Amino acid sequence: MKPVEETDLPGVGTRFTFETERRRVLGVIRHHDGRREVFVADDDDPDCVAVAVSLSEGEAHLFADLLGGTEISREAAALAQGVAGLTVDWVEVPPDTAAAGSTIGQLQVRTRTGASVVAVLRGEAAHPAPGPEFRLEEGDVVLVVGTSAGTTEAAGLLQSGRSAP
Numbered sequence: 001m002k003p004v005e006e007t008d009l010p011g012v013g014t015r016f017t018f019e020t021e022r023r024r025v026l027g028v029i030r031h032h033d034g035r036r037e038v039f040v041a042d043d044d045d046p047d048c049v050a051v052a053v054s055l056s057e058g059e060a061h062l063f064a065d066l067l068g069g070t071e072i073s074r075e076a077a078a079l080a081q082g083v084a085g086l087t088v089d090w091v092e093v094p095p096d097t098a099a100a101g102s103t104i105g106q107l108q109v110r111t112r113t114g115a116s117v118v119a120v121l122r123g124e125a126a127h128p129a130p131g132p133e134f135r136l137e138e139g140d141v142v143l144v145v146g147t148s149a150g151t152t153e154a155a156g157l158l159q160s161g162r163s164a165p
Contacts, residue, residue, distance in 0.1 A: 017041070034124070036060040088143070089151040091158045095138045099158050105132025113153040115146025 007015040009029065017027035025041035034057040042048040055063060093099050099107060104117050120127040120134065121141040127134065136142070136158070144154045 017046070030124075032124075038063070085147060086145065087148045087151045088145050089155055091142045091144055091155045093136050093138055093140045093142065094159055097138075097160055099136055099160070100138040100140075101135065103133055103135050104130060107136075107157055109144075109154055109157060113146065113150045113157060115144045115150035115154040117142055117154075118145050119143040 004016050004018045007017075009015055011032075013029055013031040015027060015029045017025055019025050024043070025046040027039050027041065029037040029039070031037070036055045036057070036059075037052050038055060039049045039052040042050040109115065109117050117130060117134075118128070120130050120136065120143070122137060122139070142158055144151050144158070146154065
C-alpha cells in the first residue's frame, strides 16, 4: 500500500490523499471547524476533484465506524487490557460537573485513585502527558491508565468531580 500524503492547507485544514490499487486517488480534507470532505480525484488530474461529499464531525465518525474504525479502536484497547494488571479507560468530562473547570492537580486524580491521566483529547487537539496545572473542560476525553479499580475510581472522579462510591 502506498503512503498517505498529508498537505497543510493554510486557513482551511489538512488534506490527506492516497492512491488505491486501481490507481484512483482518494482523499479527505479535515477542516479546522471539524467538517470533513471525502473526495475522489479526477483520473486525469489528481489535484482536481471529480466527486466530493462534505460530512459533519458526527457523520465523519459514523463513516469511520462503517469502515471499521471502531473495530480497530476496540482491538487496540483489548491489546492494552492484555497487559497484566493494566487497564486503559477513556472518560468524557460531562457538562455541569465539578471536574469541568478544575485542574488535574485540584482533583488529585493520581493521589486519590492511583490511576494516571496520560492524555486529554479536546476537539482536534491531543494533550499528551498533561501536568497537574492542566485545566479540564466539558467534553474533554481523558485517557486514564491504572488498575481496574483505579480507573473506575478515576472515571467516577472525572465524571462527577468526586470519588466513586
